[in-house]
C-alpha cells in the first residue's frame with residue numbers, strides 16, 4: 001500500500017470517497033507561502049508609493065521604511081517556488097526557455113522589472129545618504145570604516161552632486177518610479193492570481209476575479225505587515241530607551257507620540273483596502289452560488305462543509321471581521337492595533353490557504369475529497385520543505401534580510 | 417572617385433552581400449509548425465467499456481513497461497469500477513489504480529450486495545493526448561510538448577517539477593515520477609508505437625477493450641470505429657479535444 005512506498009505527496013494527502021489514483025495535494029504549504037510573500041511585497045510597495053506619488057504626508061516615515069522592507073520581501077518572494085520545485089537546480093531554465101503561454105514563466109520578467117524599479121527607487125531615496133556617508137567616513141581609521149567607505153562610495157555610483165537642483169531631480173525620479181511601480185506591483189501580484197485563475201481544470205480557482213482579489217488582499221497584507229513590523233521595532237526602541245542607562249537623543253515619549261499618529265493614519269488606508277478586498281471575495285462567492293454551475297455542488301460541500309471553519313471562522317471571522325471592528329472602534333491604541341494587524345495578516349494567510357489547499361480539497365472526479373495534513377516533524381527533506389518548518393523558514397527570512405539591509409540603508413532613523 | 421560614387425558603391429556592395437542572407441528565410445513559428453505538422457499520423461485510442469472486465473492486466477503491463485515503481489501509489493493508466501445501485505446512488509473506486517483487478521465486494525468502505533446493484537462496469541483511463549492540451553499550455557519551460565503526430569511528451573531532462581501541468585490537466589492523469597522527480601504520464605508508449613508495435617496495455621488486454629490506431633488513415637480499424645460508431649470523449653466541456661474515444665460511456669463516468 002501507500003506506506004510501503006514513500007511517495008511524498010501520499011505522506012500528507014488523506015483521500016476520501018472516489019478520487020483518481022494520481023490525485024494528491026501537489027501544491028502544498030510552499031505554494032500557499034508563494035502568493036503570500038509576493039502579496040506582501042506588492043502591498044509594502046504600494047504603501048510606500050502612497051506617499052511618494054500622492055504626497056500623503058502623514059505616511060512619510062512609514063513610506064521610507066516600507067520601501068526598504070519591500071526590498072527584503074522581494075528577495076524572499078521567489079524562494080517558496082524554489083523550495084517547492086522538485087528540481088530546484090533547474091529553476092533557471094525558466095529564463096532559458098520561457099514558454100509564454102504559461103503564467104509562471106512570466107514570473108521572471110515581471111519580477112525582474114519590478115526589482116529594478118524597487119532598487120532604483122531605493123537608490124534615489126538614499127543617494128544623498130550614500131554621498132554623505134562616503135564623505136564622512138573618508139580618512140577614518142579602522143578596517144571596518146574603510147570597507148564601509150568603499151561600499152558607500154560604490155553605492156553612490158559616482159553621482160556626488162547633492163546640491164539643491166540635483167536633489168530636486170532625485171525627488172522627481174522617485175515620484176516617477178513610485179508611479180510606475182504601483183501598476184507593476186499590482187501586476188506582479190495580479191499575475192500570481194492569474195496562475196490560479198487560469199487553471200480551467202480547477203473549479204475553485206477558475207474565475208477572472210482571481211487576479212483582482214489577489215491584488216486587493218495583497219495590499220491589505222503588505223500594509224498590515226509593514227505597520228506591525230514598524231510597531232514592533234518602535235516598541236523595542238522605546239523599551240531600550242527606557243531601560244538603558246545610556247543617554248539617547250530622544251525620549252521614549254517622543255517616539256511613542258509620533259508613533260500613534262502615524263499608526264492611526266495608516267490604519268485608515270488599511271481599513272479602506274480591507275473593505276475592497278472583502279467585497280470582491282464575497283462577490284465571488286455569491287456569484288458562484290447564484291450561477292451554480294455543475295461544479296457548485298462539490299464546491300459548496302467544501303466551502304460550507306469541509307472547510308467551513310477555515311473559511312468562515314478563521315478567515316472571515318478572525319482574519320477580517322474581528323480586526324476590522326478593532327480598527328474602526330474609536331480610541332485606537334498601539335496594542336489594539338498590533339493585535340488587529342496580526343489578525344489581518346493571519347486572515348490573508350488563511351485566504352491563500354483556502355484558495356490553494358481548498359482548491360485541491362475536492363477530486364477532479366467531483367465525487368471525492370482530499371485533505372492536507374501539514375507535515376510537522378521534518379524527518380525527511382520533503383517533510384521539511386513542504387511542511388511547517390519550511391514555511392516558517394520562508395516567513396522569517398525577510399526579517400533577517402531587513403535587519404542586514406537596514407544596517408547599510410537605515411530606513412528607521414528616528415527623525416523628530 | 418567622388419564621395420557620392422563611393423557612397424553609392426558601398427551601398428551596392430552592402431545590398432549585394434545582404435542578398436544571399438535573405439535566401440535563408442526565417443520561418444515564422446506558424447510556418448515552422450505547418451512544415452512539421454505535415455505528419456500523416458495522428459495517434460488515437462479507443463476504449464470499449466463493454467469489453468473491459470477490470471482484470472487490471474493493462475495497469476500491470478504499463479507499470480512494468482514504463483518503469484513506474486510497482487508499489488508506488490501512482491500509475492500512467494488505471495481502471496475505475498462503477499456501481500449504480502438500485503436506489504440510484506453511484507459509487508466508484510480504483511484501489512491502486514485497479515492494478516490487481518477488482519476481486520472484492522467492498523467499494524468505498526462499504527460492502528455492496530450484488531442484489532442491490534442495478535448496473536456495474538469498468539472504465540479504463542489514460543492520457544487523452546488532447547488536441548488542445550492545457551498541460552502543454554501551462555508548462556513554464558516547455559518541457560511538456562506535443563509531437564507532430566499528436567502525442568504529448570515530457571522532457572525528463574528539462575522539467576523543473578513545478579507541478580503546474582498536473583494542476584492543469586482536467587483528467588488527473590499526471591503525477592510526479594517517484595524516482596526521477598519530474599512530471600510523468602502516459603505517452604501512448606511512444607517508444608513502441610514508433611516501431612510499429614502496439615502499446616503495452618493494448619497488448620496486455622485479453623479482451624480487446626483497448627485499441628490504438630492512426631486517425632489520419634481512413635482504413636485503420638480504429639478510425640473506422642470512430643467514424644461509424646457512437647463514441648464519446650471525457651469532459652468535453654473543458655475544450656481539450658481528447659483523442660481517446662470511449663464506446664459505451666455512461667453519464668456517471670467522471
Ligand code: SF4
Nearest residue numbers: 543544546549551585
Ligand atoms: S489528458 Fe491531461 S496530460 Fe494528457 S494531454 Fe490532456 S491535459 Fe495533457
Ligand code: SF4
Nearest residue numbers: 555575576578579581
Ligand atoms: S512539472 Fe515539469 S512538465 Fe509539468 S509544468 Fe512543470 S516543468 Fe512543465
